Amino acid sequence: MKPYFPKDLKEAVSLQRELASRVKYASRPSSIRYVAGVDVAYHRGRSLNVGAAVVLSYPNLEIADVICRKGPTPFPYVPSLLSFREAPLCYDILAPLRDMIDVLFVDGQGIAHPRRFGIASHLGVLLDVPTIGCAKSRLVGREPKRLGKAKGSRASLTHNGERIGTVLRTRAGVKPVYVSVGHRSRLAWAEEFVLELSPRYRIPEPLSRAHNVVTKERLRMELETS
Helix, strand or coil: CCCCCCCCHHHHHHHHHHHHCCCCCCCCCCCCCEEEEEEEEEECCCCEEEEEEEEEECCCCCEEEEEEEEEECCCCCCHHHHHHHHHHHHHHHHHHHCCCCCEEEECCCCCCCCCCCCHHHHHHHHHCCCEEEEECCCCCCECCCCCCCCCCCEEEEEECCEEEEEEECCCCCCCCEEEEEEECCCHHHHHHHHHHCCCCCCCCHHHHHHHHHHHHHHHHHHHHHC
16 A cells, blocks of 8 residues: 555545544464554754664664665654654555564554554554554544553553553663554554563563664764764
8 A cells, every 4th residue: 555645634634534443453473574663753964854763683683674765854853643744654664674673662652542543553553563662752643640650550541431552661670662553563562562672671672772873873863964
């Protein structure tokens, strides 16, 4: 499925509602050889997005492939429409890797979104790969009143009476992450997989590696323009 780019905010909202019906739920893949993470940073000096995808072998978490690219920022910054700002570049980066990726981690929301179609769901549907949203902040949903401080502590994230994700502490005493189904996944195994792949940092290793690549590239570009 090729990305579709809306001409305005109204069309973007309508498209999210339409595509949300294409999100699928599935059990954990029986065979996982490679996991990937994708992240995007914004270069204000050039009005560009810088994106990177890192593919790691599983369970050894050794680098199998890295792709980093830059591209125009095609859509204004609107929190609930973030996917239209970042997904086009992510798609271009991930499309050549699609057959290699068994599980994709996205730095953003899946169905934990007002219209149940955040960037993790968007990319998952476009690429048709098992996708997990792992965000560092909450977009919608009621924050749990209590969350244990120990690693692995978790609580349901709900919105309008529906469970849309899990608030999960991946490191003791560190702010939690917000895990949600992107596409072809289920919350029960998604949160366990996020926890498993976060042995050192707050976010899973594939996302941490992608974030490092993007940050270095953005800093390099900023030095060139300074």
